[in-house]
Structure formats: C-alpha cells, structure tokens
Amino acid sequence: MKTRLKFLFLLFIAFGARAQxxxxxxxxxxxxQYNGDNQVWSIAQGDDNAMYFANNHYFLRYDGVNWERYALSNNTIIRSVFVDGDKVYTGSYNDFGYWKRVAGKMVYTSLAVDKKYFSESDNEEIWKIFSFGNKLYFQTFNEVFILDKKTNDVEKxxxxxxxxxxxxxxxxxYVATVxxxxxxxxxxxxxxxxxWLAIEGDVIHNIESFKGKIYVFTKNKGIFVEESGELIAWNNPVNNxxxxxxxxxxxFVGSDVLAIGTGxxxxxxxxxxxNTYRNINRENAIKNNAILSLAVDKENDxxxxxxxxxxxxxxxxxxxxFSDNSGIVGSVYALYxxxxxxxxxxxxxxxxxxxxQLQPIPNSQGQVWDIYKHDDRFVIGHNDGTYVFDGTELRKINTVNGGxxxxxxxxxxxxxxxxxxxxxxYKDINDLxxxxxxxxFTKPVRNIAQNKPLELWAADYYRSFYRITFDADFNVRKIENISRLNGxxxxxxxxILKYRNELLFLINKTWYTxxxxxGKLVKDPVFNAAFKNISDIIPVDDESFIVQNDELLYVITQSGNQFKWELIPEKYYQGKVIFENTKAYKSGDVIYLNLDDGFISYKPKGNAAKQRISVEGFYNGDLITDDTSIKYNQPVELHVISQYFGFNRPNLYYRLNESGDYLRVNRGHxxxxxxxxxxxxxxxYSFDGKRYVKVTDYKFYVxxxxxxxxxxxxxxxxVIAAIFFFYYRWNRFRTNQKLELKEEELKHQREIIEIELSRQNELNMQEYEKHILELEVQTKSSEVAGKSLSIAKQSEMIENIEKILDSEVNIGKLKSEIKKVIKFNSLNKHEWESFESNLSQIHNEFIKSLSRRFPQLTSKDIRLCIYxxxxxxxxxIAPLMNISFRGVELHRYRLRKKLGITADVNISKYMLGI
Structure with missing residues (x-):
C-alpha cells in the first residue's frame, strides 16, 4: 500500500510540474568559481578566444582554464564590454577605456579620465559599446561618445x-528611446x-537583422518584424x-536558431x-531565470x-x-x-x-532492465516479470523476472x-x-548472443561465459564453460560483441574469438591491436560500437581496414555511466546512451575540429617569460588553453621531458x-584512439x-681539484714512504738473504766438512776393515806357522826364529791401540745409542756388537778379540741374552737398526 501511494505521489508530481x-x-x-559579483551585464569574446565579462565591480576574463578578476582603480561598476582587435573596451561610471594583456595580466588604459569628457556633475554610465564603420560608440542613456579608430579623436x-x-x-x-x-x-x-508605431510605449531590448528582415524585441509586447516599412507582431507560437x-x-545563431533571454x-x-522551441530555465539547467546579457562565441554556442x-x-x-533533477526518474537502464x-x-x-510531459506508467514501479521494440509495441524486462507496453496500456505477460x-x-x-x-x-513474439x-542452466545471465543455429553464447552476471548447444526442442545437448576450458x-x-556477424569476447581487456x-578461444589480432586497455564494450549496431577507454567513451566505426575513433567528451557523462549496464540505442543517425540520472543523445560529427593549443606558464602567480627566475624544486602552474569551450574542446595529455606515461590534462590545468x-x-598531445599526436611544446627554465x-x-x-691535488701529493708522499719502506724492506731482505746465504754457506761448509769427515770415516773404516782383515790374515798366518812349526819339531833353530817373529808381530801394542781408537771414533754414535739402550753391556760386548x-x-772376529772361534760363538750367545733377542733374529741386521 505504501509503495502504491508513493507511486501515485510521484505520478502527481510528474503531471504537476514541467518535465525535463x-x-x-x-x-x-x-x-x-569566478570570484566576482552577482550581475553580469555584458559579454564578449576576444581575438585570443578568451571570454570577457562586465561583472558589476569586476572585469572578468576566462580562457577555459582559469578565471581572472580585475577592477578599476576607483572600483566603479563596469556595465559594458566590447572587443576590437587586441583591445577589450569597457564602459563604467563616467569613464570608458580599454584593456590589453601584458605579461599575463590585463592592464587598463582610460580614454576619458585625462580628456575630461565627463564633468563632475555628470552621472553617466557607459551601458553599451559597439562598432559601426571605422568608429567605436560608447553609449550612455543620454549621450554617445564616438571614437574614430584612425585618428583616435572622440566626438560627443x-x-x-x-x-x-x-x-x-x-x-x-537604431536608437531606441524610452x-x-x-x-x-x-x-x-x-x-x-x-x-514603427506598434512598439511605442514599450522598452526595446534588441533589434536584429536576419535574412533581410528587421526584428524588434520588446520588453513586454513580444517580437515584431518589419514588413513593408511597418512593424507587425511576429507570427510564432512563442511570441505570446x-x-x-x-x-x-x-x-540569431546560425541559420535556424533564435536565442531569447528573458527576465x-x-x-x-x-x-x-x-517553429518549435525549448525553454532552458532554473528548473532544468541554469541557476537563475534572469538573463541580463547574451553572447555567441566562435563555436556558435x-x-x-x-x-x-x-x-x-x-x-x-x-x-x-536529459537529466532528472527531481529524482523522480532515477537511473535509466534502457530507452527507445x-x-x-x-x-x-x-x-x-x-x-x-x-x-x-514526463509520465510514469502506472503499475510499473520497481527495477526495470531492458526494452525491446517490435512494431509499435515494447517488450520490457522487469524485476517482476516480462511486460508489454503498446503506447497506452502496460500488461504483464509472464513471470520470467529480471529480463x-x-x-x-x-x-x-x-x-x-x-x-x-x-x-x-519465445517462438511467437505476439504471444509471449x-x-x-x-x-x-539456472544461472543469472546478463548477455546472450548467437551466430549459429541451435547454439547460444551466454555471459554469466558475475563470471565465466558458456557455449550452449541444444536441439530443436530446446533440450540441452552440451554446456561448456569456455573460459574455464581455456584456462x-x-x-x-x-x-560479448557481435560485430559483422562475428562474435568477439572481451575478457580481462583481451579480445578473443x-x-x-x-574448440578453443583464439586471441583476435585485429581487435587486440586496435583496442587495448578497453574496460567496457557497448554494441550499437552491425557497423558501430562504443568502447570505454580510460573512463572515456569512443564511438567506433570502420572504413575499410581502419577503425575510426570519435570521442564523446567526458563532461557529458562524467561520473554518470552505469558500468556494465550501459546500453546504446540508435535512431537514425543519433545514438542514445543511458546514464544514472537520465540519458544523452549524440549525433556523430565525422571530422574533428582542428585544434589550436596554447600554453601559459605561471610562477608565483606571474606569467613565465624569458626573464622569469624559477627556483629549484618550486611548483609551476601551466594553463593548457584551447580555442574552444564546447564540444570541440579536446581531451589532452602531457609528458614532461618526453619521458614517462601520457598523463591526462585535467580541465587544462x-x-x-x-x-x-x-x-x-x-x-x-591529443589522442585519436590509436596514437598520441603531439600538438605543441612548452619550454621553460628552472x-x-x-x-x-x-x-x-x-x-x-x-675543491675537487684541490682534493685531487692534495690526494696526489698525499698519495705521492705515501708512495714515496712505501718506496722507502720497500727499499728498507728490500735492504733487510738483502741482509736476511745475505745472512741466510752465509748460513747456507756455513751449512754447505758443514755439509762439506761432514762429507769430508764421512769420507774420512769411510777411509778409516776401510783402513780399520783392512787392518782388521790384515790382522785377521796375520793371525791366521801366525796360526798356520805355529801349526807348521809345531809339526816340525826337529828344526830347532827355524822354529825358534819363527816364534820370535810371531811373538813380535802379535805383541805390536801400538797397532792394536790405533785399531781400537779408530774403531771407537767410527762407531761413536752407535756406541752411545747402544750404551743408552743397553747399559749392562761391557766394553767387550760393545766391541763384539761393533764387529x-x-x-x-x-x-x-775371533783373532780381533784374541779368542777362539768357539769363544766368539759363546760370546754371541751371551750377547743375545743381554739384548733380549731370539735365535731367529739376524743379529748383524739388528745392530744396523740401532
């Protein structure tokens, strides 16, 4: 009940108020925004394309980027503005003059103050300035000052x-008296x-010439047109x-528009x-219904x-x-x-x-998604089901909700x-x-497309899309999750975009067919090359579509193998696009797009207007010139100014020092x-959808x-040179020190080497002496061995002689002599002493080592060990020790026991190991 009452209330409002x-x-x-006063009395556009305004106490300038505000020195009200060449003329209280732009500022020059065109008792204001022939006219309510532009003379x-x-x-x-x-x-x-008697008694607020006729606009009697020298009321529905x-x-604007500002x-x-008209007022667009002045710019806006x-x-x-300022309409999702x-x-x-007149259709309240037109009827996808509207009556046809x-x-x-x-x-459109x-297949499906019989492509509301094949009775044969199957x-x-009977799929900014x-998705080379970073795609018809790139909408058409991009400027829909729910409807050559507060219509223009871009730089509020000193790391403000304020105003990008990304210029600032x-x-740079095109450069010095x-x-x-110099000197000093230390080190090394050489020589000498001694020892050993052998032989000889002599008992004298000789030889004490002495010297180390290991050995045992x-x-050994052979064997046996070695050990090798 509450919903129905609310809808009836909205219906009453819609009928009671003038619709958008x-x-x-x-x-x-x-x-x-412009930081000025209320009333704007006069408007003009300069040769620099900037707009100038007479705004009570202020003179305003707007270049599409920045508002500038100026005032006269006496702070009088400025009533009129007019542009002639590079001068902007203004009229005020008892004064008129011109402004010129100098170093980024407007500078005023009075034409009246010094000439004293006004007396102290005058109370005049220049309400209008205009040009006729070679003269400028500065008009008050009682007089006019005429400036000859050639001589600069002024006539009152x-x-x-x-x-x-x-x-x-x-x-x-024409001079209109009161x-x-x-x-x-x-x-x-x-x-x-x-x-012209018809307009007497009324105030005239304009006289215009249009297509050879004179039109007179009165304050209260409407519009009159001159016919055969007389004024007659203009025959037009708006006149009353x-x-x-x-x-x-x-x-008059162009060839077919008349703009009239009212109070x-x-x-x-x-x-x-x-002969139709539209009324733009506070209810639908502008902020105030009293239009004090009106001007046409170079774009005919x-x-x-x-x-x-x-x-x-x-x-x-x-x-x-079409904007809904009342909130009655809400967000538009589709239109026809x-x-x-x-x-x-x-x-x-x-x-x-x-x-x-805006009329809500009764019993239609709620979320509605879609409209389809068939003949003179409209099929409507509603949250509660499918409806049909025939222009008069709305009927619910079925319960298929959320179409x-x-x-x-x-x-x-x-x-x-x-x-x-x-x-x-549905098989029959006339019986839904x-x-x-x-x-x-019970999923919320946002979009569907078809290009083959018995096959549908369906995009899920949230994620994935499917290829569905079915038979003639609409029974499912196969459902494939294509995105999942392709990883x-x-x-x-x-x-999903159906373009020229081909299906294309945009998935995460990549195009597939x-x-x-x-049975696989394939990246489409043409679309991926032409349409990168696309966030949304809006079908229009078989020959065009709309893409959303960097929050901007472009209408795409194809000519041959080339795609043409046509920008719909962002200001018309900024913050109003219903993402993933934007639909385009084309009627004739006009494209309609739904928005969250209404919709827009767009009629493609074809060729874009040529751009003339200028850049002004400001530092600390002053225009940057060649003499400007800009401090390091301080901000610089740039105004990127276009000659256009309306549709033709370009969407621009910039780069600093030809590096980094292309960044958008926000409203020229x-x-x-x-x-x-x-x-x-x-x-x-400008961007045509395919590439960035440089339009101008601006250089300044920091x-x-x-x-x-x-x-x-x-x-x-x-400082660096000094550092290098001192470093060089210091390095040289260190190098010299190092060289001296090196020399000292080398000297010490030489001394060490000399000492080592001397020691080596000594060692070599000792080795040599040792070698000599060893030779001597070997010689003495040889001598000892020789003598030992000689002694042994002599002993053997003596023993043999003794045996012979003993056998020859009869020869007394010979025996006696031989015995004498033998006795002499055997008793050569000196020779034995020498032999024993040499033997001890040769085996001195062996004797010491043997004595340490076996201190119980006697000198006789040691002699046996040496032998x-x-x-x-x-x-x-027997003759050397002057004992018998058996005595030696017995001595060897006793020696083994003292040394603790068994009979199987070679005693001579054992001695060599000690």
Missing amino acids: ELLPFVENFTKS VKFPYQISYCYVAGNEV RHGIYVMRDTKFIKKER RLKNDIVISAK LQGLYLLNLKN LWLGLDNGIAHVEINSPVEV TMGNGFIFVTNHGIFTYRDN WKFLKSDVDGVYYQSNYSGIAR SKYQILPG IENDYGVK YNSIS LILNNLSGGTQNVSI NVPWYFSIWMVLIYIA LRMNLSSKE
Whole structure:
C-alpha cells in the first residue's frame, strides 16, 4: 500500500510540474568559481578566444582554464564590454577605456579620465559599446561618445531623448528611446522611424537583422518584424509567452536558431525550421531565470550573463542531455524513441516523455532492465516479470523476472531472453505467454548472443561465459564453460560483441574469438591491436560500437581496414555511466546512451575540429617569460588553453621531458612539482584512439639550486681539484714512504738473504766438512776393515806357522826364529791401540745409542756388537778379540741374552737398526 501511494505521489508530481527535456549541455559558473559579483551585464569574446565579462565591480576574463578578476582603480561598476582587435573596451561610471594583456595580466588604459569628457556633475554610465564603420560608440542613456579608430579623436553626441540602447542592424544604427519611439542615427543626426508605431510605449531590448528582415524585441509586447516599412507582431507560437516573461536580450545563431533571454523564464531556443522551441530555465539547467546579457562565441554556442552567475549553453554541440533533477526518474537502464518522445526504463519503473510531459506508467514501479521494440509495441524486462507496453496500456505477460536482454535471432527466427535464472525462448513474439526455459542452466545471465543455429553464447552476471548447444526442442545437448576450458582464471564480467556477424569476447581487456574446429578461444589480432586497455564494450549496431577507454567513451566505426575513433567528451557523462549496464540505442543517425540520472543523445560529427593549443606558464602567480627566475624544486602552474569551450574542446595529455606515461590534462590545468634544474619541456598531445599526436611544446627554465650555481660549480671544481691535488701529493708522499719502506724492506731482505746465504754457506761448509769427515770415516773404516782383515790374515798366518812349526819339531833353530817373529808381530801394542781408537771414533754414535739402550753391556760386548754391525763372521772376529772361534760363538750367545733377542733374529741386521 505504501509503495502504491508513493507511486501515485510521484505520478502527481510528474503531471504537476514541467518535465525535463532533452536539452543542450549547460555548464554553470557560480560567483564563488569566478570570484566576482552577482550581475553580469555584458559579454564578449576576444581575438585570443578568451571570454570577457562586465561583472558589476569586476572585469572578468576566462580562457577555459582559469578565471581572472580585475577592477578599476576607483572600483566603479563596469556595465559594458566590447572587443576590437587586441583591445577589450569597457564602459563604467563616467569613464570608458580599454584593456590589453601584458605579461599575463590585463592592464587598463582610460580614454576619458585625462580628456575630461565627463564633468563632475555628470552621472553617466557607459551601458553599451559597439562598432559601426571605422568608429567605436560608447553609449550612455543620454549621450554617445564616438571614437574614430584612425585618428583616435572622440566626438560627443547627445541623444534627442533618453534612450535604452543603440542597436546595429543591417547597415543602420537604431536608437531606441524610452518613450518616443525608435530613431535611425546617421552621423550625428537622428531620423525617427515614423511607421514603427506598434512598439511605442514599450522598452526595446534588441533589434536584429536576419535574412533581410528587421526584428524588434520588446520588453513586454513580444517580437515584431518589419514588413513593408511597418512593424507587425511576429507570427510564432512563442511570441505570446514572451509577452509575460520580459525579453531582455536576443541573438540569431546560425541559420535556424533564435536565442531569447528573458527576465523571468530563462532562455528560449527557437528552431526556425519547424517553429518549435525549448525553454532552458532554473528548473532544468541554469541557476537563475534572469538573463541580463547574451553572447555567441566562435563555436556558435551561447554565453549567458545571469542575475547571479554565468552559464555556457552548447547549442551547437552534437550532444544533448536529459537529466532528472527531481529524482523522480532515477537511473535509466534502457530507452527507445516513441513517436516524437521517448520511453525509458529505470530503477523506479517505466516512464514516457511525450509532448514535453514526463509520465510514469502506472503499475510499473520497481527495477526495470531492458526494452525491446517490435512494431509499435515494447517488450520490457522487469524485476517482476516480462511486460508489454503498446503506447497506452502496460500488461504483464509472464513471470520470467529480471529480463536483461531480449534478443531476436538472426539465425533461426525465434527470440531469446536472458534473465535472473537462465535463458527463455519465445517462438511467437505476439504471444509471449508461451515460452521455454533452457533446462539444466539456472544461472543469472546478463548477455546472450548467437551466430549459429541451435547454439547460444551466454555471459554469466558475475563470471565465466558458456557455449550452449541444444536441439530443436530446446533440450540441452552440451554446456561448456569456455573460459574455464581455456584456462582463463580472471573471467569476471565477460563482454560479448557481435560485430559483422562475428562474435568477439572481451575478457580481462583481451579480445578473443572462438575457433569451432579446435574448440578453443583464439586471441583476435585485429581487435587486440586496435583496442587495448578497453574496460567496457557497448554494441550499437552491425557497423558501430562504443568502447570505454580510460573512463572515456569512443564511438567506433570502420572504413575499410581502419577503425575510426570519435570521442564523446567526458563532461557529458562524467561520473554518470552505469558500468556494465550501459546500453546504446540508435535512431537514425543519433545514438542514445543511458546514464544514472537520465540519458544523452549524440549525433556523430565525422571530422574533428582542428585544434589550436596554447600554453601559459605561471610562477608565483606571474606569467613565465624569458626573464622569469624559477627556483629549484618550486611548483609551476601551466594553463593548457584551447580555442574552444564546447564540444570541440579536446581531451589532452602531457609528458614532461618526453619521458614517462601520457598523463591526462585535467580541465587544462597542470601543476608541476619537484622539477629539477635546467630546461623543462612539457609536450601536449591529443589522442585519436590509436596514437598520441603531439600538438605543441612548452619550454621553460628552472634555476639550478645555489649549490649547483656556476660559482658553486667553480668552487666544487676548485675543491675537487684541490682534493685531487692534495690526494696526489698525499698519495705521492705515501708512495714515496712505501718506496722507502720497500727499499728498507728490500735492504733487510738483502741482509736476511745475505745472512741466510752465509748460513747456507756455513751449512754447505758443514755439509762439506761432514762429507769430508764421512769420507774420512769411510777411509778409516776401510783402513780399520783392512787392518782388521790384515790382522785377521796375520793371525791366521801366525796360526798356520805355529801349526807348521809345531809339526816340525826337529828344526830347532827355524822354529825358534819363527816364534820370535810371531811373538813380535802379535805383541805390536801400538797397532792394536790405533785399531781400537779408530774403531771407537767410527762407531761413536752407535756406541752411545747402544750404551743408552743397553747399559749392562761391557766394553767387550760393545766391541763384539761393533764387529757384528760391520757384518764380520765369528771366524773373522775371533783373532780381533784374541779368542777362539768357539769363544766368539759363546760370546754371541751371551750377547743375545743381554739384548733380549731370539735365535731367529739376524743379529748383524739388528745392530744396523740401532
């Protein structure tokens, strides 16, 4: 019940209030933005394309990026502004003059103060400035000052009566008096328009010439047109309305538009081709209904000077806007044209807009997703089911809820509907109560497409997309999760585009097509090369589509093998695009796009306007010139200025010093921070969808910090040179020290070597002496051995002689002699002593070692050990020890026991081992 009452309340509001219209885009500027006063009395555009405003106490300049505010020295009110060449003329209280731009600032020069054109008793204001011929006219309500542009002479002419304004129309200057009709001013003479009686008694607020006719705009009587020398009321439907709305200003724009500014109902835009009009006022676009001044810029767009603020109305833009300022409509999800109006569906229900009236359709409240037009009927996908609207009545046809897309098959002639719980099929568009639900596939399906019989492609609301094949009775044959089968993990929000009968899939900013032979997705080389970093795709028709790239929308058309990108500027939809729920509807050559507060219409223009971009740099609020000293690491402000304010204003990018990414220029305003020293080059680019095209460069110089100045660099060089010098000296000193130390070391090494050589020599000498001694020992050993052998032989000989002598008993004398000899030889004591002495010297170490190990050995035992070490036999040892052979054997036996060795050990080898 509450929902129904709420809807009835909305319905009452919709009928009770004037509905929103499809209107030109309006950009409003409040006094807090331009930092000025309320009223804007006059507007003009300069040769530099900047807009100039007479704003009460202030003179304003706007270049599309920055507002500048100036005031006269006496702070008087500025009533009028007019541009002639590079001078901007203004009129104020008892003064008029011109402004020129010098070093980024507007500088004023008075033409009246020094000449004393006004006396102290005068109380005049220059309400209008205009040009006629070679002269400029500065008009008050009582007189006009005429400046000859060649001689700079000023002539003062008094009007015959108090006037409202002067107007130039055709080849005449018309002077509109307050109560005495209209005069034509020729030189300094005034000729009354005697036959223009219809407008006497009313205030004239404009006189315009259009297509050879003179139009007179009155404050309260409407518009008159001159016919055969007389004024007659203009035959136009809007004329009666204007009589109550107080006409203040008017301009013919182009060949078929008349703009009329009123004091009570804002702006009227009249289409002179079909005699229709649109009213732009506070209810739908502008912030104030009192339009004090009106101007046409070089794009044929309008600038409105309001009683409180400024408005820019893009009447020449291919984009128009339908915005819901009341909140009744809500977010629009789909729309269609319906006769001369529209039907659109929103999260609040279904609405029609016909005859300038917004009407919610009863019993349609709730979330609505989709519209499909068939003949004169509309199939509507609603949260509660599927509806049909025939232009008069809304009927619920079935309970298939959440119909996101209603698709007419180009392949098999039936209709498919994606919805909250899967896919429905309709065979008869005229009887939607009969339908089939695809069995075994209960998923929320956002989008569907088809290019082959008995096959559907379905994109899940959240992630994945599917290839579904079925039979003629809509029974599922196979359901394939294509993204999973191809190993694509990030498959959220899959987009399907049917373009020229080919299906393309946008998955995570990569384009794919399906290869039916391999059953695999294949990256599409053409689309991946042409459309990188695309976040959304919006189908339009078989020959065009819209892509979203970097939050910007581009209309894509194809010519041959080339894609053409046409930007829809962001200002028309900024922050209003319903992501993944944006739909495009094309009617004729106009494309409609839904937004979260309405929709826009766009009529592609084709060729983009040529751009002329200028850049102004400011440092500490002053224009940067060649003489500007910019400190290191200080911010620099750049104004990237276009000649356009409306649709043709480009979307620009920049790079600093030709490095880094291309960054967007936000509304023509750049702040550069952390700048290094030296020449800085800011390059400005436009983007045509395929490439960045440089349009201009701006260079300026940033001072290097004091610690990098030329003097400091010289100091650094000197310090570095000194450091290197002292380092060289210190290094040289250290090198010399090292050399001295090295020499000292070498000297010591030589001494050490000499000592070592001397020691080595001594060692060699000792070795030599040792060798000599060893030779001597060997010689003595040989001698000992020889003598030992000789003694042994002698002993043997003596023994043999004794044996012979003993056998020869009869020979007495011989025996006696031989015995004497033997006795002599055997008793050669000196020879034995020498033998024993040599024997002890040769085996001294052996004797010491033997005595240490076996201290119980006697000298006789030691002598036996020496003979054994000399490898002498018992037979050879016996005479040396002067004992018998058996005595030697007995002695050897006793020696074994003392040494503790057994009979199986070779005693001579044992002695050699000691």
